[in-house]
Amino acid sequence: xxxxxxxxxxxxxxxxxxxxxxxxxxxxxxxxxxxxxxxxxxxxxxxxxxxxxxxxxxxxxxxxxxxxxxxxxxxxxxxxxxxxxxxxxxxxxxxxxxxxxxxxxxxxxxxxxxxxxxxxx
Numbered sequence: 001x002x003x004x005x006x007x008x009x010x011x012x013x014x015x016x017x018x019x020x021x022x023x024x025x026x027x028x029x030x031x032x033x034x035x036x037x038x039x040x041x042x043x044x045x046x047x048x049x050x051x052x053x054x055x056x057x058x059x060x061x062x063x064x065x066x067x068x069x070x071x072x073x074x075x076x077x078x079x080x081x082x083x084x085x086x087x088x089x090x091x092x093x094x095x096x097x098x099x100x101x102x103x104x105x106x107x108x109x110x111x112x113x114x115x116x117x118x119x120x121x
Contacts, residue, residue, distance in 0.1 A: 009117045012105045015095040027084040030077070034092070036063075037071030038100025044076055047089035056091065 005016030022032070044061040047054060062075040074092070082088055096103060106118040 007119055009105070009119065012103075012119075013096050014103065017091050017093045019089060019091040022088050022090065024082045024084055024086045024088065028081040030081045032076055032078075034074040034076065035071055036074050038097055038102070039072075039094045040097050041074060041092060041094050043093040044074075045091040045093075046078065047091070059090075 001021070002019040003016070004018070005014050007014055020034075041061065041063065044059055045056040046059045048057055049055075059079060060077040062077070064073040064075055066073055076090060076092075078088070103119060103121050108114055108117050111118050
């Protein structure tokens with residue numbers, strides 16, 4: 001997993017992308033799920049390798065709510081089934097929202113030095 005994120009203290013929001021490198025352990029995989037809560041997904045890309053060229057291509061996804069009390073499920077749809085032992089790279093573009101419970105924000109006044117805000121997950 002590789003994370004690329006910008007922190008916006010004024011809006012109390014993280015915006016960016018996360019890239020997953022996944023090893024396929026079952027033949028014919030055409031979708032998978034990721035858990036999420038308090039996140040707005042704007043795009044999902046899959047890395048295709050074609051004649052030594054690496055191309056990120058937007059793919060379809062769906063957001064499901066199997067249990068609203070614990071979060072949502074991000075269903076990522078792979079355009080063509082992937083055979084066992086292959087590796088795929090998927091990148092999810094997102095921003096957090098007010099329902100995110102994994103991020104805590106402190107104002108500058110709440111910190112020891114009282115000069116800068118602080119965020120932790």
